[in-house]
Amino acid sequence: MPRSRRGCDGPRGRRDSPPQRRRRRVGSPGQSSQLGRSSNYCVALPDSRSLRGRLAGVVAAEYFVTQLGVFSLLPVLPVILKTRVTGSPDAAGAILFAFLVTYRGASIAVGGALERVSSKRALLGGLALTAGCFLALGAVGAHAYAAPLLVLSGVGMSINGVVGKAIVAENVEDAPARLRAFALLNVVLNAAAGVGPFVGTALVGHVADRALFGYVGVCYLVAVAVVAAGIEERPRPRRAASGVLDWRSYVGLFRERSLRFLIVTSAAVWFFYAQLFSGLPVHLFAHFGSRGLIASFFALNAVLIILLQYPLAAGLSRRPSGMRSESYMEVLALGFVLFGVSFVVLGAAGAALAGVYAAVVLFTLAEMLSTPLLDAAFAHLGHAGRHVLSFNARKLAQVVGEGVGGFSGIALQNFFVHHGGESSYWWLLGACSLATSAVVHAVNVTQVTATASEL
Template identity: 30%
Template sequence: MAVLTSRPPLAPPGPLSLPRPFWTLWLGTVINRAGAIVQPFLSVYLVQIQGFTLPQAGVVMTVFGVGSLLSHVLAGWLADRYGRRLTLTCGMLATSTAMVLLGAASGFFAVAAIAFLLGLTIESYRPASQAMVADLVSPAQRPRAYALLFWAMNLGYAVAMVAGGRLADHGAHAMFGVNAAVAVVFAAVVWRAVPESRPVEGPLPAAGLRGVSRDRLMLAVCAVTAAYGLLYAQAFTTLPLAIAEQGITRTHFGLAMALNGVLIIAFQPLTGIWLARRDPGRVLAAGTAIVAAGFALTALVHDARGLALTVAIWTAGEIVIAGTLPTIVAALALPEQQGTYAGVSGMSWAAGAVLAPMIGTALLPLGPEALWNVIGLVGALSALGALLIAGPIRRRTVAG
């Protein structure tokens, strides 16, 4: 029978006050995200290379999204049951295999089936990484650690967007091959340089979703997270369509959206220590309110400068939330449930993101004012929900 053990620290703190295994994980995340070039160009590949119609490509992308949605919970449970390192490593190897198969597949049904498998594996590293950070890093340092991990993802994504466009020009095989190879590198880095951090010995019969379903406070956090996902995902779903109707060119839209990445890379590392001293529930509420304000103000935008200002506002809220939300989830979970809680949290955000284009495109014909006022209201309700549960989160964290 598996029992909790009091393991000694896995590694002495590094020069930047976080454990060395964390920095290895951070570096692996940068490498992995820098090579994650297939997903942003997948729809283009389906239409231009596979020759699918737009409805067919939409079905494949939906199937991929469903797999990605399930990936969070499955990987989180596996991380608790069999270990963080094993789950992350096997997940990346499975992702690499699915990448190769998808690059070689032809025909609608074969591509759709493999796209589902790719979605089921491609996000497996997230709950495992989040649980690993909770294991390795003290509660006081978690906001900074999670913020740095978020920064690593954005740093790598910026590289992927540049490299992906060039590799796509050289053919689909180069794009899929590089992405598959990078996934193997990430798996190797973790397996060789990051020790298992789960505070148990042997396979653990994890409580799974049943344990989360009985945690009312965690369910409230999931509701706030889903609403935030619906709010934030508008940036990449409805916003490009709405801005065209508000008289802004695609070039100016691209430049304004690039500001999002620039601000995150420039300021994210500077916020972790300051935010770690604040109440996490109130920080989550404040960050969500800022994001909501940024999108609500988009209703008043009629030029590139106005758009850039709103992007800067909701990016500031995103920076505030990035390290706070996973910190709250880690604080609510028992050590042996970190993966499952992280997976459910990730699935909640993804569920909101799936609903985002449905709701956004339904509101778009009513005009920009109706669209952004409703989206802003969703964000305001999410911020209010975060504020209402801030006290219970603080009391439970202190009690823990």
């Protein structure tokens, strides 16, 4: 698209009259060149803020449609894998582990290739890959040979999660506007998380789950159309990018005490969080026959986050002690306590509705305290110029923690079902989470004491 010479006069974006534009180009050539500058997708037209707002709206629409498919699938995927794809809890856990690894971490492995193409093409490629996989799954149904397609679909999901946010970050330059854009994406995600489980539980089991898989494929196909029509193609500036992942940089992070401890703690958070879409669905489908009731537990999680996440974060930021590195660890330790108590309550509740709802509330509070805080903690502890590396380390911790947690939620829970009862699994998780809280608190106190002695 050719660059426009119709600039914006000040923050209001008022279009100049033709005589004013001529005088400005003659008297202020530097300013004129600024008016012709374009971002990755949006040129500086008279109302560039509205165009960037429209871009964020397009990404939000794409994000809602895709997450609607994702959250229709995740609450029922462990049951599909266990009962129809494999028939073996261990094999089902292994497939879920592989899917979560690609879903959460594939974007890191293909990051070099993504940098060589425009963001729009990368996003379209990821969406089309996932759409194709699920439309194929809709044709073949839930059979053993469906596992490779499911794992491959995680690659496209991972690309979508990263590139969509990158488009917003690249094109919305104003910090408050960018914050609002990311807040919109978060609201959209949780809105989809509130609706998706009802769709997934309604469709699961019909014609070998073909209806569910086809529905997810159509969601991603709609997202392809939204991106193709709503985002303008612009070439990405050439970069000296490499498709080879430099693992030595990540190994170097473990030589730094504070980051090493944070990475391990982050992996533990994601291990316990993974029970939401692995162990909990297995528990719910074993104890409850109403699909609407099962979906309501996941909807409660999403609604609580929509209502309470921001007030909780605002309250933490106003703490008298501020949010120093030791404060992050204190809050994470409290999050582990809440995770542990929720698991103990769930193990004791069995099929008691009040107990399961209470466990979900406690789990959600732990999630709201822990998962957003990890981003802030990695940003706080990451060195200048190395924030991308630090956040990728957080992503790797999530891949490992959530993958192992997903496997244990199916395979290890099944072991306890046949050796001592299902409640023992949740009580073991509760004990591990409470022990992790004690370790985090003790190490944090030791680090604070050591830092104080060095001053």
